Structures are given as structure tokens and as C-alpha cells.
Amino acid sequence: MKIFNYRLIILLLCIIFGVVFSIPSLLQTNTGKKIALGLDLQGGLHMLLGVNTHEAVGSKIKSIATTVKYFSDDEELLIDGLLINEDNVSFSVLDADEIVKIDTMLSGIKGLAITKNGLEYTIKLTPEDIIKTKDLAVAQAVETIRNRLDQFGLSEPNVVRQGESDIVVELPGIKTAEDEKAARELISKPANLELMAIDEEKNDQVNNMTNSQASSYGDVILEDTKNPNLKYLVKEIPILNGSQVIDAQVAFDQGNQAIINFTLNSTGARIFGEFTSKNIGKRLAVVLDGKVYSAPNIRERIGGGSGQISGGFTVAEAGNVAIALRSGALPATVTLLEKRSVGPSLGADSIRASSIALVSGFLLVFGFMIVYYKGAGIVANVALIANVFLIIAIMAMFGATLTLPGMAGILLTIGMAVDANIIIIERIREILREGASIPKAIEDGYSNAIRAIVDSNVTTLLVAVVLYVYGTGPIKGFAVTISIGIITSMVTGILGTHGIYQALIAKGINTKNTNKWFGAK
Structure with a gap:
């Protein structure tokens, strides 16, 4: 039997x-990948947001x-x-021969209740x-907010x-009022x-016009x-909306002022090109969030x-608006329902308390294994x-995030x-008490214990x-943490310890002193 068997080599590579x-995470170096700390460990911002789903229904009516x-x-x-009312769209067809084309177009849009008179x-x-539109609005808001925060550079x-x-939003690492304000504005910005x-015909009368009068003309x-x-005074039905935007970047004009350049998809580009070609000499309003x-x-x-x-x-x-446009407009506005900040000092206390628990538990297990199982306990440690x-x-x-429950999982x-x-060592001790030699007891002990260990670990996984x-x-x-720990313990605790025993036997340990190695006489 060789000292450097494949099981031992795998264990050494794992170590x-x-x-x-793990050095970058343990020493918190400036380079290398590190474990991100959760909200409960490093402090940050916790928010509960409510999505105004009725707006999503109105937006779909508008579309x-x-x-x-x-x-x-x-x-x-x-x-x-063609008018947009509170819960419907109404219009009249002037030529009865064109009804077939209108009906064919409308039949391609799912979820419509059409009334004809x-x-x-x-x-x-x-x-x-x-119901489906409201549900989708919340799902889209979750994805949009997540994309915005990822592009903003917040960790996990x-x-x-x-x-x-x-929607619950947790932002670890938010420590200043400025960071909190920027994050909240980015999250809540509709970016529509x-x-x-x-x-152009009625715009000069806009200062003397009420909203209801504008609505009667199909304007806002x-x-x-x-x-x-x-x-x-603009036409209520937009030419294009943010759903056609595929990119938005910050740039600077000739006066060195920040502007936002946006790019439309192929459909939006075609509509934009056709509209501008038919309306030369007229004005086009670029509207963002109703302004x-x-x-x-x-x-x-x-x-x-x-x-x-x-x-x-x-x-x-400009950077925040560009991020919001790239990640997509919110299908409905969000309202802040609850906010609480977790200070970094509380996070530090949590780390200190959980670290003490982790080290204490570690030392107690270490001590028990050495005292009760002697040499086998050292191998297990x-x-x-x-x-x-x-x-x-x-x-x-x-790039996983470590939280207090995660530390409990470790x-x-x-x-x-x-x-x-312990299961393996106890199987070995049972075989030793039957008079078998240490090498045979080790091999038979692993063979007898492996099935029970794998079954329990797989069910837990x-x-x-x-x-x-x-x-x-x-x-x-x-x-x-539990999942990773189960997989790694299978490698180190079963494969690795078996390799150590095989290396010790190959080196020529005293195979007679069972009490020294396994605490069994």
C-alpha cells in the first residue's frame, strides 16, 4: 500500500x-473573490414596497x-x-369595408373584451x-428592480x-444617507x-385649457x-414608449452637459422613422415620467x-436614468410601505456573537473527538x-452571501x-472488538458505514x-451553506480520512495498540 494514495491526494488538493x-474572505484582502456579508452581518437597508398594480392595467389599455x-x-x-377612457379604448371606423381588417388585428391580441355597436x-x-396583468406587473417590478440594483453596483x-x-428589498452595505437616497430613487423611478x-393646432391655447378639455381632444x-x-399639449397616445428601448448611455453635449443617448429596437426604429418622415416641421416631445x-x-x-x-x-x-432605461421601465409605480436600517455596529455585534458560537462549537467538537477517540479523533479533526x-x-x-442563518448552517x-x-469509527471499533486487525477493521468499517452515511446525507441534501x-x-x-457542507464533508470526512488511515498503515504504524488509535481496548 502506497503512502500517497489517491484518497489522500484528493484531500491534500482540497486543503x-x-x-x-478562503484567504481573501478570512483576511478581507483587496484582491480575490470574497464571501459577501448579508444585511444582518454588515448592516444595510430593508424596505417593503407596494406595487400599484392598477396602473399596470391602465398602461396596458394605453398600449x-x-x-x-x-x-x-x-x-x-x-x-x-380614438380615446383612452378609464378602463377602455373607444373609436369609430369610418368605412364599413375596413372592419374586417380591424377585427383581424384585434383578434391577434389576447385578453380583450370587444364590444361593437x-x-x-x-x-x-x-x-x-x-388579474394576469396585475400579477405580471409585480413579477416584472421584481426583475426590473433587481436588474437596476445589479447595474448600480450594490453587492448581493x-x-x-x-x-x-x-416586494421586499434588502440592500447590504448601505451605510450613509446619500447611498440610501440614491438607492431609493433608483428603485422607485418609473423611467417611463x-x-x-x-x-400643434391647439398648443397655443394650452395655458387656458383644463385637463378635461384636453382629454376631449384626445390630448394631455x-x-x-x-x-x-x-x-x-401633446397627443395622449404616444408614438413610442420605453419598451422599445434596448440601450441607454450617458454622453455630453457641446456645452459639456450630461445627456442620455438611447437606442430603439428594430420595431421602434421603423415606427420612429415613419413618424418623423410624415411630420417634418412639427415637434416631438421627449417625455420621461410624465415630464x-x-x-x-x-x-x-x-x-x-x-x-x-x-x-x-x-x-x-443621468447615470441613474440610463440604468433605469436599460433595465426597463417599471410597469407600475411602487410605494414605500416600510423601511428600517440595520446599522453596521449591529452587524459587527452579530458577527462577533456568531463567531464566538462558531469557534466554541468547533473547539468543543475538537476536544470531544480527541478525548474519546484518541488518534482517530485527530484524523477526523x-x-x-x-x-x-x-x-x-x-x-x-x-459569490455567495453569508448571513446569520448561514453561519448556523456551517x-x-x-x-x-x-x-x-463517529459512525465510521464506531463500526471500526466493533470490528476490532471481534478480534480483527486494524487494517481489516478500517476497510470493513468504511464498507459497513458508507451506505448509512450516504443515505442520511442525500436525504438532508x-x-x-x-x-x-x-x-x-x-x-x-x-x-x-448546508448543501455545500454536505458535499464537502462527503469528500473530506469519508474519502479524506480513509486516505489518511491508508497512508498511516503504509508508513508502518503500530497496528496493535487499538486504544491509542481508536480508544477501543
């Missing part, structure tokens, strides 16, 4: 890997109106009185589609849905970009973002599907140390790893997977 890749307008313009169909159409969403934000219309045609009154006294940022004259057809937003942005504001380093290294490699993993070794899939926040952290 080297564990030590090397239906945009589709009808674009289709009628593209097909040169004659329609009149002669040549007049009223379009609503079905009750089922209203936790964004999860809670109930029907609420719309390109809207100005009603919007304020200028820099001058609230400057108002625009007009600019209203340039259309001098020629604009192809290529690109445009810009200028409005006296600071560089930071070596595997235990390798297991802890390996857990930290793997978590760092995958401590529980230590107990499970020791339990596997399945439970951990279920916790990870259906759990949220800290529960996921607990499931991650």
Missing part, C-alpha cells in the same frame, strides 16, 4: 484549494390604443375618435387578463416578492419614456421638467432608431478543518461531518434543495 481561496393607432396609420385605415368599438380587458441585493403586490406628438397637458410654468424633457422640431426623417434626452441632468442623475476551509472557498468562488455542517466520522427553491432571504443562505 490547498480551501486555504488559497392597446397605441397599437390601434399605429395599425390604422400603417394600413391607411380611416378611424375617428355598428361602426363603434369599445375595447376592455377581460377580468382574467386584468435581495429582491423577493411577498404576497400579492408587495414616451415619444409623443405635440398638438404636460409640464416642462425645467420650467413648470411651461406647458405642452417633457425636450420638444425638438423634426427637420428630416430620423432613421437608425436613436435619440437623446437632455434636461439639465447631473452626471449622477484534520478532515473537519479541511471541510471548513473548503466551504468558505466554494462560497467565495460562487456550525450544523460541522456536527454532521463529525457524525459521519434534498431537504436543503427544497429550502433553497421555495425559501427566501436568510433561508436560502442557510440552505446554501
